[in-house]
Amino acid sequence: MTGWQLPDGVSGDHSAIKVSVGMLGPPRFRCPARDAMAARQGLRAETLVRRKPEYLEDFANGPFMRAMDLIEFHRKPADHALRTACASTVPGRVVHASVKQWAAHGVFEYLRAFADDSEVVPTR
Numbered sequence: 001m002t003g004w005q006l007p008d009g010v011s012g013d014h015s016a017i018k019v020s021v022g023m024l025g026p027p028r029f030r031c032p033a034r035d036a037m038a039a040r041q042g043l044r045a046e047t048l049v050r051r052k053p054e055y056l057e058d059f060a061n062g063p064f065m066r067a068m069d070l071i072e073f074h075r076k077p078a079d080h081a082l083r084t085a086c087a088s089t090v091p092g093r094v095v096h097a098s099v100k101q102w103a104a105h106g107v108f109e110y111l112r113a114f115a116d117d118s119e120v121v122p123t124r
Contacts, residue, residue, distance in 0.1 A: 004036055006043070013042035057088055057095045063103040068110065078107055 006014060017039045023030075037043060057063070066085035070076040076084070086100045095103075 007033070007037070009046050010037070010043050011046050012040075012044050014040040016040070016042060053092065055093055057090070057093050057099065060099050060102070062089070063095055063099060064106045067103060067107050071107070071111075078111060082107060 004014070018041055019039055023035050023039065063082075063085045066089075067078070067081040070081035070084060071078060082100075082104050086095045086103060088094050
């Protein structure tokens, strides 16, 4: 049996090993190579990989919440509030079509549920 070898593209000190309880789980879903790398905390990739920027809105409740704020606090009609709320707040990011659909469903169902009220009154 040979000793553990550093994978290509990895450098650093691999003499100290730190094992956590999470590594002692059932071997069915374990990856021995990943566990070996995680146990040797002094290792780093030799080449940094740039992360791709996010291109989707990262908070799925954001469009719904912004639309409801526009309706409650600024008295905007629901259609206008949804169009404004589903426009991304971060340049370069878009709201996924399913999130737009979910936000519209949430807004219209919320308004339908409280249709008996004369107006949607904000509370803080």
